[in-house]
Amino acid sequence: MLKYSKQTRLLLAVDCIIFGFDGEVLKLLLIKRGFQPEKGNWSLMGGFVQGSESIDQAANRILKQLTGLEGVYLEQLYTFGEPNRDPMERTVSVAYFALIDIQKYQTQISSDYHAEWFQLKRTPKLIFDQQEMLEQAKKRIRYKAAMHPILFELLPTKFTIPQLQTLYECVFNTTIDKRNFSKRVLATGLLIKLTDKDKAGSKRGAYYYQLNMQNYYAKFQAFMNFIPNPDTL
Amino acid sequence: MLKYSKQTRLLLAVDCIIFGFDGEVLKLLLIKRGFQPEKGNWSLMGGFVQGSESIDQAANRILKQLTGLEGVYLEQLYTFGEPNRDPMERTVSVAYFALIDIQKYQTQISSDYHAEWFQLKRTPKLIFDQQEMLEQAKKRIRYKAAMHPILFELLPTKFTIPQLQTLYECVFNTTIDKRNFSKRVLATGLLIKLTDKDKAGSKRGAYYYQLNMQNYYAKFQAFMNFIPNPDTL
DNA sequence: GATATAATTGTATAAAAAACAGTTATGGAG
């Protein structure tokens, strides 16, 4: 077949906004960019979409390159295409965000990229329009987590309710009453109580829970409404 | 500056999913595609992103080309990039959806494209992956309309509460109690009651309302929750 | 054994959503 003639062809990139949670605060994984322009500056992990791969495949490839992880939560966020967003050459970038269990992350793989986890509240200046990408990602996560149980993707298989609450409090930047939180989260039927406890955080220890995966997939579309004050989203 | 060498460049297109509401049902505006491949088949209105324009600009340009309208509600939906979605040449498409007041739509402008409004429930087969685009657009509209007052974009400046209710019932494919509906919608403070009535639909006539634009913008982020049964989203 | 720390549990109140039916205005038919 003939090609579409006279049309502009351009570069298509993928940028990954990678979130983690260490039990205390939300974190963002950044790399030191290895080539010009902006070489040596903090940047999201990214790369160009190859001729033979889909955009989703490209995003997964790029995420794996940096983290060594496959099968993690990865969602297309938004496509950024201001003509001069990359001063070198017109490049449209499809941003994805990933939620990963920070414990599964293997440091060694990413040493090539000089990757580092930053507290989300203390991120360095990012290149190009990546600050805007990050802002949108934060917004989207809140939006989605208000109704869908995506935040479990940030926790290890076994987690405690206080851990889960801390995570929600981080994401929504608020405080939640402990009694009401556990009541609601248990009422979803998504959690299975285990017999052992996490003794790290307290003397008494908190019971571990794990996801009931059947209910998880069934209820993914309609989970609960956790936002204390939706005005701030 | 030098260019990024050895990277694949590709075509970037925009496709517009254009919704309207005639007071009875939701409708979708389609065109007969004017060039190969798939020439003559029903298609979303689309076009290629030019070298000098942003993707948003391209979407607005393409929407105006077909409808003559500017400044309408247009939101980026999702980017579709399967390698062979267009058999002619690799083309990545950024899908947008538009909500327009069907009364403002000017038929004459679109005659070049052989455009037609289809009932959303009776759309013809679409080309490429556009059926998937449409499904995602419907999903997104429901999702967003459940919390944000975007559906007003589909109505004329003056509208009645029964009209508004019909619209919500269409979008969510459900029925809502009249008393509860008007109670909730009036409680938002977004509506200003006018003195004249719409006599078209009934003998008694229904009062016209218009949006309180100040409240509209202020409350856009947090409107209300109209979904009767969130499970079906 | 005393103490400090964080986990765990329940109830009363307030707010929001859902269920539900009768009255009113008016154009058109007879």
Added chain:
DNA sequence: CTCCATAACTGTTTTTTATACAATTATATC
């Protein structure tokens, strides 16, 4: 002119859900 059919309009009760709030328990450590 009266009657009738149609759709608009309005209010209360019940149920459900969310919120506010404090005492007890388990255990490591001193």
